[in-house]
Amino acid sequence: MADILVKKLTADDFDAEKYVQSLSHSSVGGLELQQQRQRVLQLSKETSALLKKNVYNNYMQFIETAKEISQLESEMYQLSHLITDQKSILSMMLEVTISGDKGPGSGLSGVQEAVQEFEDPQEARLRQQRENRKKLSALLENIEGCSHVLEEPERWLVYEGDLVELSQDDYSGQQRVRACLLNDSFMLATWLADRRGPVRYRFETLHLLDALVPVNVKDRGQATNAFKLLIFPDARAFQAPSPKIKSEWLEHLERTKKDRVAAQQKQPTAEHRAPVANPDSENPFLKQQDSVGSRDSQDDDETNPFSWWSSSSAPPQSQVPQTPEWMQELPEDLDQAIAQRNFEDALTLIQRAREYFTQAPKTLVNAEMKRGVETRVKTLVSVVRAELAASGERSLNAGPKAARRAVNILLQLNKQQMACELFLKYRTAILKSALQRLRLEGDTEVYIRHLCAVYFRNLNDTLNEFNKVFASCKSCLPALVVWAGDSMNSFASKFCQHVFSTQSSLTTVSECVSLADHYCKQASKTGLDLRFALHASMSRDLERRVASARDQMLDAIKLRAQDESWQPTKFTDERQLQTFMEEMNDIGVAGLNEYLTDALVLGLTSSVLELVRVMVAFVEDVLRLLVVWPDAQQLLADSLTAVLEAQLHQCKAAVQHPMLKDKTSIVCLNSLFVVDVLLPLTEQRYTEVTGFAHPTLRTLARYRQLFATSADSHTSGFV
Structure with missing residues (x-):
């Protein structure tokens, strides 16, 4: 399996977007996507390990090669020194005869010795x-x-x-x-x-x-x-x-x-000075020396095997180009611009200097000047970094555009990675400060509304500002994605701390989760969808909270069954009855007039009516979570089935209880109400929200035959 995945990812025509789309279409649920993600992460770790191993091996070879080069350089210096000594010895041998006297033309005549006494100081220097x-x-x-x-x-x-x-x-x-x-x-x-x-x-x-x-x-x-x-x-x-x-x-x-x-x-001044006559031309002794020396030098050049080395090693006669005046003043101008925080002027000077170095000859002076400019570039970068360091209220309250100037300076200095990193750290500090200023006032839902508004507003500002500043730096997009994921994890941690760690009802939890999901959908319009990160951060807490609400519903059904007296509900007046009917209509339960046994008597017991109110709210909460959290479809659907089945099981036990035979009619009436009204209402709401039928609720209709048979037998026996 791993080999197949490697072949896919290393293919020449591999397209990441098409690969992700194919995985999304072929995978069923989030679990399989998580498995695919784990495979890719495992392959990434293996590839990273291989790269590190290769880098280490190459680094060791580099170290060995550097040692050999250093040793070779030392040997070359020694060889150069030996060659220089040999050249000196050969030159001395050419000037000395076999008897030990200097050959003709090689020594200094009396005239030349006299000239040497009056040698030009420039020549001596x-x-x-x-x-x-x-x-x-x-x-x-x-x-x-x-x-x-x-x-x-x-x-x-x-x-x-x-x-x-x-x-x-x-x-x-x-x-x-x-x-x-x-x-x-x-x-x-x-x-x-x-x-x-x-x-x-x-x-x-x-x-x-x-x-x-x-x-x-x-x-x-x-x-x-x-x-x-x-x-x-x-x-x-x-x-x-x-x-x-x-x-x-x-x-x-x-x-x-x-x-x-x-x-x-x-x-x-020497470059612009007019040429003058050579004073040596008036000296007859030097003329004679030059004529003799020229013949000797010509003979020496023909017989000296190192004449090419001597000529090639002679210093060039042309003058080195002078450094412009503005270039000599550049270090001071740069220091002044940086000290006065004129970053744009400093950047202009740096760019001008770099253009000069690309065209200027590669001399040591220029190399040292370039090194000095680069030192000041580092100083400028450190000062600009301080601009992005979010310390103090001034920086944090300056808005999303405050960092644009400093980031643009770094980008023009070819510091894209540093600019991106510092920009995102700056935005993280702003987000952290904004979240710390939130106060827990009112109920949980109000706080979560403020929390979502602050976080997603900061997120949208960061995304918009990033797209403006780093529009031409596509290589920085992965850093933005990682930052957004980390910030979402921090937000989800704070969200879960206030929603799931308190004794909040399932209604409050569903409202808060739905609100956060709504903000995520709005943020996805900017091109960054963080819903997956949000759901992954709170999935475990959501599962635990839904299971807890389901267990509370089951416990409440058992307690109501123990205290059930199976007495119809009586109203004091018509107004109270009408108010109750309107309340039931508001929650979707209509047609209760069929269950009136008298003008002010409803055949449904108080426990069944309480079940209706609680069950309708539970269904709405579950469906609200199902829209936001489709990966938990199985858990949510099973929770609805478990609650209704527990109620029907209690109704079945009451119908079959021997001590409740005199109340069989009202027991069957309430049981049939659960099967004929509450169960279809739950199925209808599930289908309306999800678009497909509930997988297991329809199986609970089997209880209807039992309740109907019991009701008919009781009626026939009574007759």
Whole structure:
């Protein structure tokens, strides 16, 4: 059976709506639908278990693969370092002759040595930067996961060392870190205590110097030689090994930031500066050096197998595009917009920045700026989430449109799932607050009327607002269905607590259930039918309440039979008789004039008349429940049969009782009234409400022959 169900659900042409319709048509009653639902749920659980198992297996493979990739990356760094060393050795061998002297053109002549003494400071600085970049490459070989740091060609190492990161609360030591100050950024790597080998650190983060401010920290307790780095929106504190190293860190940070700012200011002017004559062209010594060097370099290129590596690794001569001014001011503008709760302006800036990043080159500067924008996106999301947090009367009394602004912001930030979840939580808080304000005033039916009005009004507002806000997010509809089911369960729990936990009559119960079902039908016009959830929540209580009412009716019949004196009902005057007849007509019992034995005497006993009143009310209550609760048709129909059969059984016992032979005529008259009037009236009302005949009431007509025979024999014997 399970295999057949799996084949149906996994078929290419499977249609969920058609499948549900076929189940509804082929199933008889709610029990079979429940069984089908259990099968689907069981299959869902099995599928979920298989998916979890596969995800776990894939995750383990992913972890193993990540370890292998990390190990491979470490080996690649080591190979790169070896290749660099070999290249240096080969270059030195090419410059040295067999006797140990430098070959022609490879060494520096006296003129060149004189030129080197007057070397341009710019050339010296470039040479120092190249050396620092080599140091950075060697340093990064000991740090795991930092290959992207070397992607920027104009980056080199300024200062580095081990630090201890401190807690912001009590300045206690947290972890050992490796700090690297670069010319444009600040890198941190965490210490791997359990790692053996050359790679002893793992890359943690890389901060641009533009977003970093060093701050000195006074010594306090054990926190000595500490300094802070203000990195928006947080701050991090570090402890240096000694006061000297601390001062060196602060000095290098300040100087590097100043050099960074100066370089950024000079770069735009250098681009627009007109080309000037090369001063080196007037130096005859450099001309000679260039001519000799060019021949040597040409020979070296032909014989050096690593010439392609040298040329490819040279930094590009073209300048990196400058960041627009509005982009540099974007973080401050975003912070200001978020602080002033101008969410729309903040959203516009974020969208503009994202468009810029899609077209801008993928440099480290842009990557860091993008990371800063995404950090502010998270801040914006957290602030918007606070808008939807239903805390305080202001939010709860703002109406269904109050959350629309915040939800729209989240939707435009591609946070559909979060927006849906927060919106539904917000509506849940509003519903809970509205239900808590209800007071139990008056009878149960009045309270249930107010309860249904409050709940279903909130439900309709939620559905309408959801359809407006999430009209383009069809993936959020399942969350709405789940929320509606949960809210219906909460409503049904409160409903059952006040309807079934009290000593309410069956009439009150049927009225309340019918009222809740009516509101459910009205809510289904919006496209969400919750009647099944309502019936499932109260079915057990309804069964227990109907069975209790049936048992009370049976006990009352037994008590009336014990106290029955079989005396006709006498009226004091014509007015009282007329009032009684009108009362019987109102409840559907007509034609009682046939049972008058005298002007003011009715041949029916008081217990039978009481049975008529109670039975008619019981029938109406049962039929009202049957309309709302068709799954309980068998229980309700059997209850009607049981009550009438108990009354007829008592009539049969009275007819056959030897001590009531002198009252056989009135006993038979009342018994025939139950069979000829009350029984057909019950069948008629059942057929009118349900549209089909009662399955078992007609079998009770067999008592008529007994009562008629007894009446005839008594009449003939009397004659």
